Amino acid sequence: MPARSRGAQSRGESGAATAELAIGIPLLVALTAGLVWMLAVGAAQVRVVDASREAARAVARGDDVTSAQGVALRIAPEGARVRVEVGATDVVVTTSVRVSGPGGLLGALPGVTVTADAVAVVEES
Numbered sequence: 001m002p003a004r005s006r007g008a009q010s011r012g013e014s015g016a017a018t019a020e021l022a023i024g025i026p027l028l029v030a031l032t033a034g035l036v037w038m039l040a041v042g043a044a045q046v047r048v049v050d051a052s053r054e055a056a057r058a059v060a061r062g063d064d065v066t067s068a069q070g071v072a073l074r075i076a077p078e079g080a081r082v083r084v085e086v087g088a089t090d091v092v093v094t095t096s097v098r099v100s101g102p103g104g105l106l107g108a109l110p111g112v113t114v115t116a117d118a119v120a121v122v123e124e125s
Contacts, residue, residue: 037102037109044077045114048095051076052118056093059084060120068093086122093118 055072059065065084072082072095080097094117101109 033102034109041099041112041114044097044099045116047075047077048080048097048114049116049118051080051082052093052095052116055082055084055095056091056118056120059086059091059093060122062123089122091120091122093120 051072054075055068058068058071065086069082069084072093073080076082076095077097077099080095083094085092085094094115096113096115098111098113100111
């Protein structure tokens with residue numbers, strides 16, 4: 001068998017590195033987009049929890065339901081829905097919002113709906 005020259009061997013390895021890079025970069029981009037989307041879902045969940053809690057506190061203090069819903073909608077992500085149920089002794093506020101999947105490479109991923117409930121005891125006047 002003839003011995004390979006050093007230049008021929010390095011050219012073959014260079015081609016393999018290029019092929020690996022061509023496959024690896026789109027995978028890294030997709031992974032990064034997925035992680036950013038998961039971060040957006042987590043941030044939306046935090047905002048929905050805060051919105052429910054603040055609206056429940058407001059109604060429990062004696063504020064009207066409409067103004068409490070307004071407070072929740074200002075805190076929650078755009079497109080959120082707020083439902084307030086006032087009972088004899090407590091207030092339950094449910095806030096939910098749909099977080100769409102990322103576009104581009106991961107556009108086929110379904111969106112996620114995040115929901116949070118908050119309960120507050122009605123304060124005596």
